Amino acid sequence: MSVIYILWLREVKRYFRSRAQIVASLGQPVLYLIAFGFGMGPIFQKAGYGSYRQFMAPGIIGMSVLFMSIFSGISLLFDRQFGFLKETLVAPVPRLQIMLGRTLGSATSAMVQGSLVFAVCLIAGFRPVNFATVPIAFCFMAMIAIMFTALGTAIGSLLTDMQGFQLIMNFLVMPIFFLSGALYPLKNLPRAFAFVTGLDPLSYGVDGLRTVLTGSSAFGLTTDAVVIGCITVLFISVGTYFFSKIQL
Amino acid sequence: MIRVQNLVKRFGDFEAVKDISFQVERGEIFAFLGPNGAGKTTTIKMLTTLLKPTSGSVEIDGLNPASAQNEVRKRFGIVFQDPSLDTELTAYENMEIHAVLYHVPRALRIERTERLMKLFELWDRRNDPAKTFSGGMKRRLEIARSMLHTPRIIFLDEPTLGLDPQSRNQLWTHVKHLNETERVTVFLTTHYMEEAERVAQRIAIIDHGGIIALGSSAELKQQTGTETLEEAFLKLTGSAIRDESASSADALRQMAKMWSPKR
Numbered sequence: 001m002s003v004i005y006i007l008w009l010r011e012v013k014r015y016f017r018s019r020a021q022i023v024a025s026l027g028q029p030v031l032y033l034i035a036f037g038f039g040m041g042p043i044f045q046k047a048g049y050g051s052y053r054q055f056m057a058p059g060i061i062g063m064s065v066l067f068m069s070i071f072s073g074i075s076l077l078f079d080r081q082f083g084f085l086k087e088t089l090v091a092p093v094p095r096l097q098i099m100l101g102r103t104l105g106s107a108t109s110a111m112v113q114g115s116l117v118f119a120v121c122l123i124a125g126f127r128p129v130n131f132a133t134v135p136i137a138f139c140f141m142a143m144i145a146i147m148f149t150a151l152g153t154a155i156g157s158l159l160t161d162m163q164g165f166q167l168i169m170n171f172l173v174m175p176i177f178f179l180s181g182a183l184y185p186l187k188n189l190p191r192a193f194a195f196v197t198g199l200d201p202l203s204y205g206v207d208g209l210r211t212v213l214t215g216s217s218a219f220g221l222t223t224d225a226v227v228i229g230c231i232t233v234l235f236i237s238v239g240t241y242f243f244s245k246i247q248l
Numbered sequence: 249m250i251r252v253q254n255l256v257k258r259f260g261d262f263e264a265v266k267d268i269s270f271q272v273e274r275g276e277i278f279a280f281l282g283p284n285g286a287g288k289t290t291t292i293k294m295l296t297t298l299l300k301p302t303s304g305s306v307e308i309d310g311l312n313p314a315s316a317q318n319e320v321r322k323r324f325g326i327v328f329q330d331p332s333l334d335t336e337l338t339a340y341e342n343m344e345i346h347a348v349l350y351h352v353p354r355a356l357r358i359e360r361t362e363r364l365m366k367l368f369e370l371w372d373r374r375n376d377p378a379k380t381f382s383g384g385m386k387r388r389l390e391i392a393r394s395m396l397h398t399p400r401i402i403f404l405d406e407p408t409l410g411l412d413p414q415s416r417n418q419l420w421t422h423v424k425h426l427n428e429t430e431r432v433t434v435f436l437t438t439h440y441m442e443e444a445e446r447v448a449q450r451i452a453i454i455d456h457g458g459i460i461a462l463g464s465s466a467e468l469k470q471q472t473g474t475e476t477l478e479e480a481f482l483k484l485t486g487s488a489i490r491d492e493s494a495s496s497a498d499a500l501r502q503m504a505k506m507w508s509p510k511r
């Protein structure tokens with residue numbers, strides 16, 4: 001058995017064993033779907049953009065993958081606090097393998113979470129334009145998951161306490177979500193604001209999902225995939241670097 | 249096997265380890281005794297690649313832990329002073345991860361896991377999550393795990409913390425057995441003088457980051473003109489209680505527990 005596989009398996013087992021947490025983390029997307037779906041729906045429709053529920057569903061899927069991935073990545077902090085991190089750090093394995101195992105495992109959990117939210121969206125009345133392209137949507141989910149788990153791991157390597165965790169949630173994760181176009185179209189925005197949304201990696205993830213699932217696109221599928229791919233490589237490199245620098 | 253020269257570790261202005269030098273021969277059992285906050289754990293962290301020394305040199309089996317990290321890591325097993333299990337996983341899964349991380353071949357892994365878990369009386373509970381274990385059982389699991397990959401050096405940082413007399417006896421008997429049959433080098437710390445006296449061939453007394461005496465138990469007693477190792481220890485380190493408030497890591501662990509009912 002390889003090192004990457006066993007660390008992947010550990011993350012996945014931990015995810016599936018925390019049923020209460022799985023259910024709890026479905027609450028937020030459901031709330032968004034109901035509150036925004038019904039609350040904003042009429043205005044959105046009047047503005048001529050069509051069904052808001054159709055529009056926002058990919059955004060909500062992107063959101064849940066984002067939250068879950070960053071959180072799993074940062075759970076490195078818990079490993080540090082509860083001591084298991086020491087066990088992996090003294091093991092005779094390249095830090096890149098530890099980083100990859102963790103990241104892929106957390107990303108897998110985040111994808112399962114995203115799929116559950118996808119199912120919730122379907123129940124809530126969301127309909128993909130073309131079921132044949134749904135597998136591509138899963139590829140995008142996977143890419144978003146890996147990208148943000150790597151970011152979370154990088155951050156988790158730097159943090160040593162829980163205060164930092166709150167800070168990251170409020171000043172990094174929430175902005176990434178709100179600036180991503182998960183809740184509004186990225187077209188016809190003020191220039192400066194459009195520039196900022198263009199810097200947000202999640203914009204490309206949500207756009208990719210939305211393109212595949214609903215047919216409306218802001219950047220184009222190729223751009224989305226290339227941008228996410230590059231940022232993922234960057235985050236994994238940065239994450240591995242910071243991870244290898246951890247001292248206890 | 250272990251050679252330390254002029255080793256120093258500073259945390260900011262505070263010097264936790266002050267210019268210590270010592271050697272541990274292959275097949276020796278060597279103990280570090282010292283009051284709380286003396287620098288024992290900090291030294292072990294530097295020997296085991298977890299912490300970079302501020303200055304000085306360390307050699308483990310002729311290798312430098314700072315540059316040949318993975319080669320050094322292959323050679324030792326360690327029981328940390330602080331908890332280090334994944335308590336969400338079962339005892340068996342904790343053993344399995346360890347074996348894979350240390351590239352123990354499958355057949356050997358299965359056989360050794362069973363043998364060690366039986367030895368430390370964990371086999372019947374192997375499929376229970378470690379979080380359901382008592383403190384002593386968790387400790388025994390950590391001890392069993394540290395020996396799974398047949399390391400040539402074993403670091404034991406207060407391994408008997410929280411163990412009942414039966415388990416303590418079991419541990420030291422096994423450690424002596426490994427030492428005698430496989431010439432495993434052992435580096436241990438403990439606050440129980442009689443344990444050090446029983447197993448260690450040489451003892452270093454460390455206080456305020458510096459080694460203040462080094463020798464066999466008999467030598468230390470002779471040096472200080474005392475009857476027991478405990479008396480020698482107290483004579484060397486004084487009887488003042490070390491003012492070690494709960495470390496920041498402990499405070500954090502408390503916080504994390506409050507914030508996360510899950511883990």
Ligand SMILES: Nc1ncnc2c1ncn2[C@@H]1O[C@H](COP(=O)(O)OP(=O)(O)OP(=O)(O)O)[C@@H](O)[C@H]1O
Nearest residue numbers: 248259264282283284285286287288289290291329
């Ligand atoms: N990361 C750190 N940052 C700052 N100070 C530290 C850090 N780690 C240890 N220290 C300090 O270094 C000193 C030595 O600590 P160490 O943990 O090595 O003691 P010890 O001999 O293992 O004590 P004990 O018997 O209580 O385990 C202590 O004063 C401790 O507060």
Ligand SMILES: [Mg+2]
Nearest residue numbers: 288289290329
């Ligand atoms: Mg200590």
